[in-house]
Amino acid sequence: MARNPWLEELFEMPELEGLRFQEEALVRKVRRIPTQGQVLVNIGDLVDPETVVVRGTVVNPEIHEVKIYEQLEVDTSEVERYMLKGEGDEVQKNEVIAIHRFFFGRASKVCRSPIDGSLETFLKSSGRVLIRGKPIPIELKAHIPGKVVSIIPSEGVVVECKAALIQGMFGIGGESVGQLAIAVDKPGEALTTELIEDKHKGKVVIGGSFATIDALRKAVRIGVNGIVVGGVDQKDLTDFLGYEIGMGITGKEKTDLTLIITEGFGVHPMKEGTFNLLKSHEGKQACIDGSTQIRARMLRPEMILPLWAQKNPGS
Amino acid sequence: MSPDDKKESYLVLDIDDWLTRAVLIEKNDGVYEAKAISEAPTTVDLPSLDVTIGVEKAVRSLGQSVGKEFWGADGPSGAHRFLCSSSTGNLYMMVAGVASMISAESAQRAALGAGALLTDVFSKDYPRPDFEMVERMRSMKPDMFLLAGGTDGGAVRQVLEMAHWIRTADVRPRFGSEYKLPLIYAGNIEARKQVSDVLPEEKYATKAVDNVRPLIERENLGPAKEAIYDSFMEHVIIHSPGYNKLVGWVDEPIIPTQAAVGKILYAYAVDRQVNLLAVDVGGATTDVYSIYHGVFNRSLNADMGLTYGVSNVMKTAGIENIMRWIPKQMSEGEVRNIIGNMMILQPTSLTSDDALVQQAAAREAIRLAVEYHKKIASRLKGVSLKRSIGDIFVQALEPTYLDMMKTQVVVGRGKVFGQSQITDAATLLLDALQPEGATEIMIDRLSVMPHLGMLLKANHEAAMQVLSKECLLRLGTCLAPKGRGNPGDVAMRVRMIKSNGVVIEDEVSFGELKTLALGNGETARLEVTPRRRLDVGRGKGKRLEAEVVGGELGLMLDARGRPLEVPTEKHNLAKWVESLKHGQKSLA
Numbered sequence A: 001m002a003r004n005p006w007l008e009e010l011f012e013m014p015e016l017e018g019l020r021f022q023e024e025a026l027v028r029k030v031r032r033i034p035t036q037g038q039v040l041v042n043i044g045d046l047v048d049p050e051t052v053v054v055r056g057t058v059v060n061p062e063i064h065e066v067k068i069y070e071q072l073e074v075d076t077s078e079v080e081r082y083m084l085k086g087e088g089d090e091v092q093k094n095e096v097i098a099i100h101r102f103f104f105g106r107a108s109k110v111c112r113s114p115i116d117g118s119l120e121t122f123l124k125s126s127g128r129v130l131i132r133g134k135p136i137p138i139e140l141k142a143h144i145p146g147k148v149v150s151i152i153p154s155e156g157v158v159v160e161c162k163a164a165l166i167q168g169m170f171g172i173g174g175e176s177v178g179q180l181a182i183a184v185d186k187p188g189e190a191l192t193t194e195l196i197e198d199k200h201k202g203k204v205v206i207g208g209s210f211a212t213i214d215a216l217r218k219a220v221r222i223g224v225n226g227i228v229v230g231g232v233d234q235k236d237l238t239d240f241l242g243y244e245i246g247m248g249i250t251g252k253e254k255t256d257l258t259l260i261i262t263e264g265f266g267v268h269p270m271k272e273g274t275f276n277l278l279k280s281h282e283g284k285q286a287c288i289d290g291s292t293q294i295r296a297r298m299l300r301p302e303m304i305l306p307l308w309a310q311k312n313p314g315s
Numbered sequence B: 001m002s003p004d005d006k007k008e009s010y011l012v013l014d015i016d017d018w019l020t021r022a023v024l025i026e027k028n029d030g031v032y033e034a035k036a037i038s039e040a041p042t043t044v045d046l047p048s049l050d051v052t053i054g055v056e057k058a059v060r061s062l063g064q065s066v067g068k069e070f071w072g073a074d075g076p077s078g079a080h081r082f083l084c085s086s087s088t089g090n091l092y093m094m095v096a097g098v099a100s101m102i103s104a105e106s107a108q109r110a111a112l113g114a115g116a117l118l119t120d121v122f123s124k125d126y127p128r129p130d131f132e133m134v135e136r137m138r139s140m141k142p143d144m145f146l147l148a149g150g151t152d153g154g155a156v157r158q159v160l161e162m163a164h165w166i167r168t169a170d171v172r173p174r175f176g177s178e179y180k181l182p183l184i185y186a187g188n189i190e191a192r193k194q195v196s197d198v199l200p201e202e203k204y205a206t207k208a209v210d211n212v213r214p215l216i217e218r219e220n221l222g223p224a225k226e227a228i229y230d231s232f233m234e235h236v237i238i239h240s241p242g243y244n245k246l247v248g249w250v251d252e253p254i255i256p257t258q259a260a261v262g263k264i265l266y267a268y269a270v271d272r273q274v275n276l277l278a279v280d281v282g283g284a285t286t287d288v289y290s291i292y293h294g295v296f297n298r299s300l301n302a303d304m305g306l307t308y309g310v311s312n313v314m315k316t317a318g319i320e321n322i323m324r325w326i327p328k329q330m331s332e333g334e335v336r337n338i339i340g341n342m343m344i345l346q347p348t349s350l351t352s353d354d355a356l357v358q359q360a361a362a363r364e365a366i367r368l369a370v371e372y373h374k375k376i377a378s379r380l381k382g383v384s385l386k387r388s389i390g391d392i393f394v395q396a397l398e399p400t401y402l403d404m405m406k407t408q409v410v411v412g413r414g415k416v417f418g419q420s421q422i423t424d425a426a427t428l429l430l431d432a433l434q435p436e437g438a439t440e441i442m443i444d445r446l447s448v449m450p451h452l453g454m455l456l457k458a459n460h461e462a463a464m465q466v467l468s469k470e471c472l473l474r475l476g477t478c479l480a481p482k483g484r485g486n487p488g489d490v491a492m493r494v495r496m497i498k499s500n501g502v503v504i505e506d507e508v509s510f511g512e513l514k515t516l517a518l519g520n521g522e523t524a525r526l527e528v529t530p531r532r533r534l535d536v537g538r539g540k541g542k543r544l545e546a547e548v549v550g551g552e553l554g555l556m557l558d559a560r561g562r563p564l565e566v567p568t569e570k571h572n573l574a575k576w577v578e579s580l581k582h583g584q585k586s587l588a
Helices: A068-072 A076-082 A213-222 A234-241 A272-280 B003-007 B051-066 B103-113 B130-139 B157-169 B189-198 B222-239 B243-249 B257-272 B310-317 B319-323 B332-345 B352-376 B389-393 B422-433 B449-455 B460-471 B570-587
Strands: A019-032 A037-039 A052-058 A063-067 A096-102 A107-112 A117-123 A128-133 A136-141 A146-152 A156-167 A170-172 A175-182 A203-206 A226-229 A258-261 A285-289 A302-306 B009-015 B019-028 B031-041 B080-085 B091-096 B116-122 B144-147 B181-185 B204-208 B276-281 B285-292 B295-302 B409-413 B437-444 B472-480 B490-498 B503-509 B513-516 B523-530 B544-549 B555-558
Touching (some): A019 A052, A019 A136, A019 A146, A019 A272, A052 A156, A063 A068, A063 B130, A068 A076, A068 A107, A068 A128, A076 A096, A117 B157, A128 B130, A156 A272, A203 A272, A213 A226, A213 A234, A226 A285, A234 B332, A272 A302, B009 B051, B009 B257, B019 B051, B019 B449, B031 B051, B031 B460, B051 B243, B080 B243, B080 B449, B091 B103, B091 B222, B103 B144, B103 B222, B103 B295, B103 B352, B116 B130, B116 B295, B130 B157, B144 B157, B144 B222, B157 B189, B181 B189, B181 B222, B189 B204, B204 B222, B222 B243, B257 B276, B257 B409, B257 B449, B276 B352, B276 B422, B285 B352, B295 B352, B310 B319, B310 B352, B319 B332, B319 B352, B332 B352, B352 B422, B409 B422, B422 B472, B422 B555, B422 B570, B437 B544, B449 B460, B460 B472, B472 B544, B490 B555, B503 B513, B513 B570
Parallel strands (some): A226 A258, B009 B080, B144 B181, B181 B204, B276 B409, B409 B437, B472 B555
Antiparallel strands (some): A019 A156, A037 A052, A052 A136, A063 A128, A096 A107, A117 A128, A146 A156, A156 A302, A170 A258, A175 A285, B009 B019, B019 B031, B276 B285, B285 B295, B490 B503, B490 B523, B513 B555, B523 B544
């Protein structure tokens, strides 16, 4: 099983019957945006999970094709001479981008931009333009508490912290952070509705062998940030998400809950070692990520349990 | 080792994402045989990042098993060396043409035939807006692009427009944005210069080859496929760690594994002059290969397999379609959990319930893959057909070549066939493909088809001998009437005259699956009289006389009806497998 590619550990991970975990590791997490942007921290800075470390903009997926020749009522080959805007120019919604004057300038036909954005491409041969919406701002948080140990110019940073690290088998939902709460007494106990309580709001709740769909739904209602459990029924997961998972690539689900299953689908008591390690961190911060990618360059969901107080990483 | 030794030694490797598999083929007492097979983990990824480490391990291990050294100072030595590869996944290709059903379809066939996984197919009549096409081209980074369009001497404008779209999209290669994207142009010969001018040299390694559709009524896939192999070697595989060394170690260019499988299947079908249909069910993909009247086609259902792709099979086929094949009562929840765990855990050993669910999912994966294959293995569209009243009653103008009644050989490939009981493998193929008439049923037991495909050019005889004698396991000939009848009615009367003169006569009732004893490789003369509305290849109710060959399960008589209706009573499903087991025992 390959590890999350943006994690590096200094120590070998012992294998615990299929589930890999490390009680103490120096975790380095790369925080990188998929574009050029502005890095907001410096090497040596202490960050917490909510610290924004890099900010930038990404290409807006909204794109409109405008058939200028139609609006100007000219042949496609003539469009170029009526253009007021060129490739790369910014445009406002309803701004005139091409004009065709006729009758000695007394009459005209115009073509306007349907959105705010920029003229990305002028297709000379077909008399059309592509206008893309304004870039979308994005920012990335540190996700783990620690120290910035390196900067990737214009793209991101590497944050380092000493932590326990556990991989699960499968997960949904992206990154989440919360205080660890143990809701069951034993790793073989199921996580049912009654065990999810209001006090779990904003926390990462640890169950045992199984979580019922009602428990998952109640967790969302209450505002639980994450659930880590031995297993769930595949059918429950399908019903919970509202659709069938096809390929094992997850992390972008529109659910307000990160769910990690440590063993597999069905009822599976969580491994004693995993449960005990999680229990030893009860009340402390947990940084979890349900993103999973089954197949080549495998990615498993992860739980990072920082071992130091966030403002005192050396201790 | 003397040069003479080398002459008869062939060291062939196949590298996939996980395993590097080496096979040694040598002549022994005048017959070629797979003398040794060895495996080592593929080392193209971290931490090794050098594919040659795995190759060296596999080759050294092979040498140890036969007491010879095949590893010299400069890599493999002492034998002719060949290699195919599917590491780093597949060869991801995009294809584009002018008309979706003409040039784009031909380009699609060329790419699939060369072993590619198609990320998308574009055409001027693309059903989505042009800008979406540009977005798609931009976001799906392929390893290679194939552009076709226009007949030779025909219109130039439309194919040039496609080239402009590619330029606008600024398509970048999957690995290494600093590399040039290999783009093969196989369209109107008169547009070569203009296409090349449109696509900037600093971004695209454009290579022009003969048109895949020089005339509407003619398809010419060979040059495009060869160009794909060349570009695969020169621009794609070479960027993977260690492959630059491998290229210098082998006697022939490296080609994609799937292309090598296609080559050996094609050679086998052509040598035997049969129509052949083969399915290859993997963990993440299901391939279908067909050769009908000498025309080769391959299709690929990406993301449909039995481990990583099994949930996708369930999503596409529906859970109820998988459950109908399971020969015991299981709840939907149980089946779903098994499928989910197969995807996330990829278990190396299966419980009996896991195996039943996997076999059921395999039937659906094959069914879906063959449905898709029918679209690829089709007659050339755009060619005007003259239809007569008679054509209404015959299949001659069916849109696909694929016709189970005209399929003489069926081959199953993949772990699900190689690691299961042969009776399970046989029912899997019979259920999923539903052969009609007389069809030889085979499975790939040795998993060396890619190796043999690589060996083919250097030593055709050796490749075919190993294929026939060691790789393909003949389960038997299946005789299946097309049509339906009432359960219990006699579906066909069979008279089998064995080569030793022994005559066996039998009646097969509708709904029955049974076997007659006929040893592997043993031939017999068969006379079959089907019931009035059933067809065994000569027309409804017409008697068939044919020469058939036996296999591990003898002669299989499948009167369950075509199309096959899956019984709701689970015990009937179990009974079918049991009846084949009974046949196997009688032969033993």
